[in-house]
Amino acid sequence: MDEQDILKELRKYRSQDLKYEEGYILGSMCTKPHPMARKISEMFFETNLGDPGLFKGTSKLEKEVVSMLGGILHNNNAFGYIISGGTEANLTAMRAFKNISKSKDKQQNIIIPETAHFSFDKARDMMDLNVVRPPLTEYFTMDVKFIRDYIEDSKNEISGIVGIAGCTELGSIDNIYELSKIAVENDILLHVDAAFGGFVIPFLDDKYKLKGYNYDFDFSLNGVSSITIDPHKMGLAPISAGGILFKNNTFKNYLDVDAPYLTEKQQATLIGTRSGVGVASTWGIMKLLGIDGYKKLVNESMEKTMHLVKKAREYGFETAIDPVMNIVALKDEDKHDTCMKLREENWYVSVCRCVEALRIVVMPHLEIEHIDGFLESLSNTKKY
Numbered sequence: 537m538d539e540q541d542i543l544k545e546l547r548k549y550r551s552q553d554l555k556y557e558e559g560y561i562l563g564s565m566c567t568k569p570h571p572m573a574r575k576i577s578e579m580f581f582e583t584n585l586g587d588p589g590l591f592k593g594t595s596k597l598e599k600e601v602v603s604m605l606g607g608i609l610h611n612n613n614a615f616g617y618i619i620s621g622g623t624e625a626n627l628t629a630m631r632a633f634k635n636i637s638k639s640k641d642k643q644q645n646i647i648i649p650e651t652a653h654f655s656f657d658k659a660r661d662m663m664d665l666n667v668v669r670p671p672l673t674e675y676f677t678m679d680v681k682f683i684r685d686y687i688e689d690s691k692n693e694i695s696g697i698v699g700i701a702g703c704t705e706l707g708s709i710d711n712i713y714e715l716s717k718i719a720v721e722n723d724i725l726l727h728v729d730a731a732f733g734g735f736v737i738p739f740l741d742d743k744y745k746l747k748g749y750n751y752d753f754d755f756s757l758n759g760v761s762s763i764t765i766d767p768h769k770m771g772l773a774p775i776s777a778g779g780i781l782f783k784n785n786t787f788k789n790y791l792d793v794d795a796p797y798l799t800e801k802q803q804a805t806l807i808g809t810r811s812g813v814g815v816a817s818t819w820g821i822m823k824l825l826g827i828d829g830y831k832k833l834v835n836e837s838m839e840k841t842m843h844l845v846k847k848a849r850e851y852g853f854e855t856a857i858d859p860v861m862n863i864v865a866l867k868d869e870d871k872h873d874t875c876m877k878l879r880e881e882n883w884y885v886s887v888c889r890c891v892e893a894l895r896i897v898v899m900p901h902l903e904i905e906h907i908d909g910f911l912e913s914l915s916n917t918k919k920y
């Protein structure tokens with residue numbers, strides 16, 4: 537086969553993929569990347585941040601992106617990496633937690649909510665973490681009183697807590713403000729998984745914020761040690777672009793391993809060879825959109841979210857919780873059956889694990905007509 541034949545063959549495979557703009561992808565936390573990313577991908581496609589001494593410009597971009605994200609998260613001293621995704625970011629945070637706990641002869645006992653992404657199950661397996669799961673409130677957030685009492689009981693030694701700022705299933709936000717106070721009072725590391733919420737909460741208009749719900753989640757809270765924030769979700773960067781930020785660069789000591797044959801003598805990231813496309817795309821898209829651009833994106837998504845909820849209620853459906861961000865859980869006792877029926881009409885929603893509900897993530901690729909078409913199909917699945 538020559539190149540033309542190969543490209544022709546590849547088009548056949550690609551044609552079998554769903555396209556975001558068709559509006560059938562309702563359960564994804566990724567979306568169509570900003571079009572500028574094509575040109576940036578072309579420019580940076582051969583770069584390798586695994587050997588940063590060879591790609592000094594791309595390596596500078598990574599440091600600038602970390603600083604830009606640190607600015608959004610109220611920390612001008614932030615240290616970290618733009619890596620393969622939220623999974624690698626969470627694994628990295630848990631690796632730092634394990635190494636820090638060991639250096640202090642502390643047990644690796646860590647509080648992680650039931651609502652946490654399954655990347656923490658991988659972390660538990662890989663790093664032998666002893667995980668404590670607190671009860672959840674009616675808002676699917678961790679019971680802070682339980683945590684405080686548990687930690688104050690001297691027979692329990694907890695050295696870390698994970699809080700979620702925009703959980704995968706429902707978008708709920710743990711009470712990071714209270715967790716931060718507990719972390720400071722007890723010298724405990726607090727990792728915040730804002731893989732999805734990190735590019736939503738900072739840009740969310742007050743009018744979409746629920747009364748009595750605390751949206752504080754970032755380094756403005758003294759007890760926060762690290763944050764996962766993924767550009768390849770609501771940041772519009774192409775895959776792969778996850779982010780792990782630490783409070784400062786002292787955490788690097790707990791991640792570095794000797795890398796004798798590289799241009800730099802140590803390497804901290806889990807993945808060795810890694811493209812600079814995600815870094816450069818994130819840098820470019822953040823510069824292009826700016827704070828106002830992300831505010832527009834998030835609040836347009838929230839408008840569509842409110843439309844979905846209003847229209848769903850007109851059809852007689854109810855939400856499991858009031859949307860905290862652009863994620864909607866529609867109560868459905870037959871969620872798996874409904875999901876399959878919708879799949880027959882090419883609608884790709886997902887189901888919640890922690891509640892009997894369908895899960896819709898209102899990403900920028902969804903338009904009002906897609907939402908209306910989906911709800912009509914959903915209503916029809918309930919008619920017979």
Ligand SMILES: CC1=C(O)/C(=C\N=C/Cc2ccc(O)cc2)C(COP(=O)(O)O)=CN1
Nearest residue numbers: 564565566621622623653703704729731732
């Ligand atoms: C709070 C949190 C998450 O919601 C999350 C992923 N979430 C959703 C990943 C996803 C993306 C597209 C899609 O079609 C389906 C699923 C991860 C892992 O992020 P990842 O490794 O980049 O997938 C961590 N934390």
